[in-house]
Amino acid sequence: MNDKKSFHMPVSDFREQGKKMVDWIADYLENVENYPVLSQVKPGEIRAQLPASAPTEGESFDAMMKDVNKIIMPGITHWQSPDFFAFFPSNNSAPSILGEMLASGLGVQGMLWATSPAATELETHVLDWVADMLSLPAQFKSTGTGGGVIQDTASTGTLTAILAAREKKNRFMSNDKGVKNGMVAYVSSQTHSSAEKAIKIVGIGKNNLRKIEVDETFAMKPDALEKQIKTDLDNGLVPFFVCASVGTTSSNAIDPVFSIGEICKKYDLWLHIDAAMAGTAAICPEFRPLLNGIELADSFLFNPHKWMFTNFDCDCFFVADRTILINTLSILPEYLKNKATESGAVFDYRDWHVQLGRKFRALKLWFVIRHYGVEGLQFHIRKHVEMAQTFARWVDESNDFILLNQPPLNLVCFYHKNGNEFNKKLMDTINQEGKLFFSHTVLDERFVLRMCIGQTNTDWRHIETAWTIIRETAKKLSES
Ligand code: PLP
Secondary structure (H helix, E strand, C coil): CCCCCCCCCCCCHHHHHHHHHHHHHHHHHHHHHHHHCCCCCCCCCCCCHHCCCCCCCCHHHHHHHHHHHHHHHHHHHCCCCCEEEECCCCCCHHHHHHHHHHHHHHHHCCCCHHHCHHHHHHHHHHHCCCCCCCCCCHHCCCCCCEEEEEEEEEEHHHHHHHHHHHHHHCCCCCHHHHHCCCCCEEEEECCCHHHHHHHHCCCCCHHHEEEEEEEECCCCHHHHHHHHHHHHHHCCCCCEEEEECCCCCEEEECCHHHHHHHHHHHHCCEEEEEEHHHHHHHHHHHHHHHHHHHHHHCEEEHHHHHCCCCCCCCEEECCHHHHHHHHHHHHCCHHHCHHHHHHHHCHHHHHHCCCCCCCCCCCHHHHHHHHHHHHHHHHHHHHHHHHHHHHHHHHHCCCCCCCCCEEEEEEEEECCCCCCHHHHHHHHHHHCCCCCCCEEEECCCEEEEECCCCCCCCCHHHHHHHHHHHHHHHHHHHHH
């Protein structure tokens, strides 16, 4: 029997290990570009090195960090490498990491205003700042009819929007009686898969999700949307929700939000805007037109955890009429009743999303915005866009590669003229070598390479090296 009185880590050890941890992270970020960007391990390789069962006796922190270095690090794909160009980025930054640390240290669970008033009030306030930074219409602010809330991910944000839309259309009856048959939702063939997943979750059913045709820029065709809505109405169905994308995942296509919004108004459908990555660009006035038409939307989201230097997870979700959201999601069991809630004078964010408990995520966003200032954020966003536009020009000027389209922002889609198999081999070869990591999509049956330039520390030299590697590898493969 162990005769210890406590097994907790003494504060003095925490102090020492905490300082070492900050050093470890600082060293990591300083050296991150020296690692192969894409982890090179085989399936099962990490697990095979872990003991079969949990330790009976506690171990030293030094022993844990030794295993982090030896076992875990080879299994890391380095999202914070400036040579990471795959998917969409998942940024972090020093102020955000510190904010995340502080949130963990405070260990606040901010489900109700009363469970930490500062967590709620800071979040409300920072999201009003964000609404102003993106020049969102007044109804999306807490001082208007709506407001913002931090959700974990865009997927959850879209799920929340669909739930609210469903309830609005059903006059809040489906919460009691179950989902009415025949409800129909609309996305484009390019909308992120999270919308389809949400449609399945909320009980609308995949067969009641219409994937509207896109034009040559891969943006939703409003006339095709309206035609489909009319057909569905003629067939006695109940259209209720449209998701417009500002920056699709495959190619960053921008749906015509204003035209879609007018159709939504005409037929009384909820308009949700998914601007998961591209939304950040609206901080720069020259890119704000991307959101034109947002005044017609019921909800809007973007992810500072993608392209605003804020650690995963942090999705900013805005709604134009918060009463719809709250009426959809509010439930007040006896054990959560409190004076502040009963007074009606506070926001309880548990009523604004699916889960009850919530982390104090506003801290890291607050730190990021205060550290960079709006000017600093604009500087880095503009630089990423400029680098992407330059990369696109290099592609366009080359003899062997073809630019798919003029990138609206920071995602460059292109392909080698040697065809799909060659492009796949080119990407796999480069990613396996580990000097950079980029990804692909398939558009009109064409295997398309995607370079998304949005990692916090990506600079000119990184894109120059990437372009050299891509060209030289293509040349070698063509000659082999
Ligand atoms: N919407 C778009 C346009 C995306 O590109 C993504 C992910 O890349 C998502 C939604 C889902 O994001 P999340 O991981 O925050 O759920």
